Amino acid sequence: MIKKLRTAVFFALLGVVFLGGRSLSAQTEKADVEALKKTAPKVFIDCGLCDIDYIRTEIIFVNYVRDRKEAQIHILITTLRTGGGGREYTLSFIGQNEFAGIDDVQKYYSNKTDTEDEVRQGLVTTLKMGLMAYVAKTPIASLISIDYAEEEKAKAVVDKWKSWVFSLSGHGYFSGEKSYHSESLYGSYSANRVTPDIKIGLSVSSGYERNHYTYEDQTIDSRSNKMSFNGLVVKSLNDHWSVGAFLSLESSTFRNIEFSLNPAPAIEYDLFPYSQSTRRQLRFLYKMGFKSVHYKEETIFDKKSENLWRESLSVTLEVKEKWGAVSTSLEGSHYFHDFSKYNLSLFNVISLQLFKGINIFAFGGGSRIHDQLFLAKGEASLEEVLLRRKQLATTFNYFFSVGLSYTFGSIYTNVVNPRFGSTGGGGFEISIGD
Amino acid sequence: MEKRILGMKFKSIIRSTSVLIVSSILLTPRAFSQAEQKEMGDIKKDVLKVYIEGERFGINFPEKEITFINCVKDRSEAQVYVLITSQKTTEEDNYTLSFSGQKDHEGNSHVLKYTSKKTDSEETVKAELVRILKMGLMRYVARTPVAGRIRIGLRDKVKPTDVVDKWNFWVFSLSADSFFQGEQTYSSQEIFGSFTANRVTPNWKIRTSLSMMYYKSTFSYEGSEIVSTSDSQRFQGLVVKSIDDHWSVGAYFSAYSSKYENIRTSFSPSPAIEYDIFPYSQSTKRQLRFLYRLGFSLVRYREETIYNRTHENLWREALEVTLELKQKWGTVNTSLEGSHYFHDSSKNRLELSGEISIRLFQGLSFNIHGSGSKIHDQLSLPKEGASLEEVLLQRRELATTYNYFFSVGLSYTFGSIRSNVVNPRFGTGGSSISMRMGM
Numbered sequence: 001m002i003k004k005l006r007t008a009v010f011f012a013l014l015g016v017v018f019l020g021g022r023s024l025s026a027q028t029e030k031a032d033v034e035a036l037k038k039t040a041p042k043v044f045i046d047c048g049l050c051d052i053d054y055i056r057t058e059i060i061f062v063n064y065v066r067d068r069k070e071a072q073i074h075i076l077i078t079t080l081r082t083g084g085g086g087r088e089y090t091l092s093f094i095g096q097n098e099f100a101g102i103d104d105v106q107k108y109y110s111n112k113t114d115t116e117d118e119v120r121q122g123l124v125t126t127l128k129m130g131l132m133a134y135v136a137k138t139p140i141a142s143l144i145s146i147d148y149a150e151e152e153k154a155k156a157v158v159d160k161w162k163s164w165v166f167s168l169s170g171h172g173y174f175s176g177e178k179s180y181h182s183e184s185l186y187g188s189y190s191a192n193r194v195t196p197d198i199k200i201g202l203s204v205s206s207g208y209e210r211n212h213y214t215y216e217d218q219t220i221d222s223r224s225n226k227m228s229f230n231g232l233v234v235k236s237l238n239d240h241w242s243v244g245a246f247l248s249l250e251s252s253t254f255r256n257i258e259f260s261l262n263p264a265p266a267i268e269y270d271l272f273p274y275s276q277s278t279r280r281q282l283r284f285l286y287k288m289g290f291k292s293v294h295y296k297e298e299t300i301f302d303k304k305s306e307n308l309w310r311e312s313l314s315v316t317l318e319v320k321e322k323w324g325a326v327s328t329s330l331e332g333s334h335y336f337h338d339f340s341k342y343n344l345s346l347f348n349v350i351s352l353q354l355f356k357g358i359n360i361f362a363f364g365g366g367s368r369i370h371d372q373l374f375l376a377k378g379e380a381s382l383e384e385v386l387l388r389r390k391q392l393a394t395t396f397n398y399f400f401s402v403g404l405s406y407t408f409g410s411i412y413t414n415v416v417n418p419r420f421g422s423t424g425g426g427g428f429e430i431s432i433g434d
Numbered sequence: 435m436e437k438r439i440l441g442m443k444f445k446s447i448i449r450s451t452s453v454l455i456v457s458s459i460l461l462t463p464r465a466f467s468q469a470e471q472k473e474m475g476d477i478k479k480d481v482l483k484v485y486i487e488g489e490r491f492g493i494n495f496p497e498k499e500i501t502f503i504n505c506v507k508d509r510s511e512a513q514v515y516v517l518i519t520s521q522k523t524t525e526e527d528n529y530t531l532s533f534s535g536q537k538d539h540e541g542n543s544h545v546l547k548y549t550s551k552k553t554d555s556e557e558t559v560k561a562e563l564v565r566i567l568k569m570g571l572m573r574y575v576a577r578t579p580v581a582g583r584i585r586i587g588l589r590d591k592v593k594p595t596d597v598v599d600k601w602n603f604w605v606f607s608l609s610a611d612s613f614f615q616g617e618q619t620y621s622s623q624e625i626f627g628s629f630t631a632n633r634v635t636p637n638w639k640i641r642t643s644l645s646m647m648y649y650k651s652t653f654s655y656e657g658s659e660i661v662s663t664s665d666s667q668r669f670q671g672l673v674v675k676s677i678d679d680h681w682s683v684g685a686y687f688s689a690y691s692s693k694y695e696n697i698r699t700s701f702s703p704s705p706a707i708e709y710d711i712f713p714y715s716q717s718t719k720r721q722l723r724f725l726y727r728l729g730f731s732l733v734r735y736r737e738e739t740i741y742n743r744t745h746e747n748l749w750r751e752a753l754e755v756t757l758e759l760k761q762k763w764g765t766v767n768t769s770l771e772g773s774h775y776f777h778d779s780s781k782n783r784l785e786l787s788g789e790i791s792i793r794l795f796q797g798l799s800f801n802i803h804g805s806g807s808k809i810h811d812q813l814s815l816p817k818e819g820a821s822l823e824e825v826l827l828q829r830r831e832l833a834t835t836y837n838y839f840f841s842v843g844l845s846y847t848f849g850s851i852r853s854n855v856v857n858p859r860f861g862t863g864g865s866s867i868s869m870r871m872g873m
Binding site for chain 2: 066129163406
């Protein structure tokens, strides 16, 4: 350790010479701190939702690097929704290089009504505690202080609501200028109960959207609305199997549906135990559904209403490891009255950090569509086509995105400099959340 | 069904802000974990039980030094067993602290080491051992209900630049991104590329970026094809020098070309100065910044403008006030900016934008975000009007004296809101991907 310290001091002096401008006559004590900081653990924080600047300013006893391969500790932070509507943060500490083999997992829970500041404080406290085991192995440990803040006892919490959580929310979005304005309104009410044994989710929602254009003295007005009820009940059988049922009621101008009722019992098997699902899952979900539907306008198959039976199978793979994340889902379904009315969809997200400095991101999906039973006979107008207000006949659709970035230069990202604002010069950002 | 939502969302958002959101994608399930529902009742009962074997060093009952644990006398009762051993050489003593998790911490074990010099006093050695002991216990304490009361800090101030960095804080990045979608009667392509070189230290901030963007959408309508394209190229640079904890000076430079704005080329350097009422060191918690810019631009238009210009030289000044707060009760980000041209002061613009998200009381949250502008400075509008599809797809800047958008949301939640149970079965109702391309 003494030897390590000596090397550190040597580098510190070297650094002082290199960085210049700093007085060589700096107090020896100060030089000590600087030397210690240089040997502090190198950390890579892998978290899309975290306030990284706040973490950097609050936790100063480690060095932050921008590439996972450079790090001694890779902290992978994954989140899942909790029954109470908050988030469960799983902090996986993965030791690398000098700390290879020293791993740890910590959890932090936020509540739905916590503000951003409360969440980031809680997360920082958990991060600091998890980091101690690594920091203790480096010389900067000698400057760490750990205190306990005595507070009055927390009151016992008795859950009189039996795990039920109710939520009421409304949202409005308005925009406009001289020749254009739009409004959209959205409201929902949900009731959920989540326990390890049973999961119940019920929600009613309603949405309305309107766009208004003025073009060469004529006005174009376009509206769409939808209403739906969605229900789900799932019973856990064991760590791999679950059974349940979906129920949905819908009305939508986009899909030419006046009213539809659709109950569907289902069964699911996860190849990995559900207890590992924050990091990996491979789920097979089979649904058998009945649908009673009334259309707004007569369909291209000359129907005003019909009763349909349908089955579907979906396979979902999700893996989140330190080298990146993969999420793939394949779903196939068909109607029983006519097997040629089927739909096959694939959805895929891959993000990889395999080599130093290189990030690869791809997501995409595609469908073979042969089950648009609801298409209205009439033609859509030009604005309905351009604004995509009505679903149009198609036998396929696809979307995909590919991104590649290569970063080199300084590996450290310790500095937070808020001057002239911290927003960059635009660019391309992708984030995945829930 | 999922795809429909997808298509619609994509479209409606691309149109206005070039932000794409894919929601309810089968991205699915997230996962699980049976959170131990610990009762917050008797805190002392929930404190970590530790058995320390370190009599020789006088620290088997360090309850006075370590107040967040409960030292037990029986090893089998403990959740963590700590064995302290030492090895003496002529120059130094090497201590080994082995932490073994027991009961609910079973399998969670690690080892820490500490080396003391022969010249160190007994008190120094004991204090250091207690420190290492505390640090080693943290990973266990973090799993107990008292975790939230632990305060960990560095007893000294340290600069973020105290690292050995051969690149001297320069970071370079090259990236290329693309997005494609389509169906029988509609397809769209977007391509984006950029190169950035940045250097951020507490004294200097240098950001430069070169980027390119291209959009194309194709619609089939009644046997004919409607093709709409848009592109832009941009170079942006910013250099800021810190003066003290409240003042900074710097300069912006931009060069760009944009079909949307009818601009073939524009070059504009603008020196600027900023004052923050709060010290910059508190910036993650609060900022109130005043930024003044004096800009010159050299512009060439694609088509003749409504003011009969094909090119011109312009001077402009702008003042921006930004308030950012992130506190226990919520978050506020607002900014007000006013600017005008010198050749004609009636060519001006005033813009207010912001987002506020507040917890009014337990369970009730309110959020609003939006912006509004008074616009009297559209010098680049072309004489020739836009076509119907350019209007509907928002491919061209149109004459206006104002624009606004805002979104208001209110949500009230009650019931078992403290429940930490996670149940990943049948998925968690989908997640979302959002994608943003901007310049």
